[in-house]
Amino acid sequence: MSKLKIAIQKAGRLNEESIELLKNCGIRIENGKDQLKVSVSNFPIEILYLRNGDIPQYLEDGVVDVAIVGENLLIEKQKDITIVERLGFSPCRVSLAIPKSVQDESLVYFQNKRIATSYPNTVRTFLKKNNLEAEIHVISGSVEIAPNIGLADGICDIVSSGSTLFKNGLKETQVLLKSEAVLAKSKLLTPEKEEILKRLTFRIQTVLNAKNTQYILMNIPTNKIAEISNVLPVLKSPTVLPLAKEGWSSLHSVIKEDEFWEVIEQLKILGAEDILIVPINKIVR
Known part of the structure; x- marks a missing residue:
């Protein structure tokens, strides 16, 4: 095979x-x-x-x-x-950066300037799109050092947190693409x-x-099932099971982790109690 x-x-x-x-x-x-x-x-x-x-x-x-x-x-x-x-x-972005001392952060700054980069094709496409001319220096190693040694007026490189730019006295000015x-x-x-x-x-x-989803379980008044179901972002519909206590049900659903805090207060106001959040490893659709 x-x-x-x-x-x-x-x-x-x-x-x-x-x-x-x-x-x-x-x-x-x-x-x-x-x-x-x-x-x-x-x-x-x-x-x-x-x-x-x-x-x-x-x-x-x-x-x-x-x-x-x-x-x-x-x-x-x-x-x-x-x-x-x-x-x-x-996640990262491919961005143009210039020395912190430069006041002009506009695209025009790069007209007829020298740009050091490991992404020459990306830079050429961007410059052409914006009707700019610049001299491109292709570097395979540490691009950030180029302005400090006088090789370039700015750089184009991948940026994640921006800490590497900061350490080298640079600031990000234009994002060419996100990746x-x-x-x-x-x-x-x-x-x-x-x-x-x-x-x-x-x-x-x-x-x-x-990824970034949680399994949510809660006890709710049975007469609030419809209202609470409308509040919860779910895959299709929540699972509802009757509890031994009359007038109460257990509701199970899936919620995105970054939406939890926006929803939790509404759930509490509608009478949800004993809310449990459980990580999910896999979701098969």
């Missing part, structure tokens, strides 16, 4: 979150430390740990079948690759591998559906 070759970043935060996602999908990764290729015993995939910048080319060439990679990298490399699923982790981790596939997959990918995607969606 064929195995789906999946590439993930060899090291760093994206590597860790990718492995965590696969493990949450029930994929048993036996080892992998200091190895470039790892087989999986309980699912037909093979994991390849690759340098981040090489992954788009390997995908286009069909050397690997699928990959967990930053969308920003796919945009920069401009390869013929299909995004299968947005994964919601490793997150995605599951991408080669266009050269065989029908057999497409079927394996379908199974993998189903598992990933099941994990993602449960």
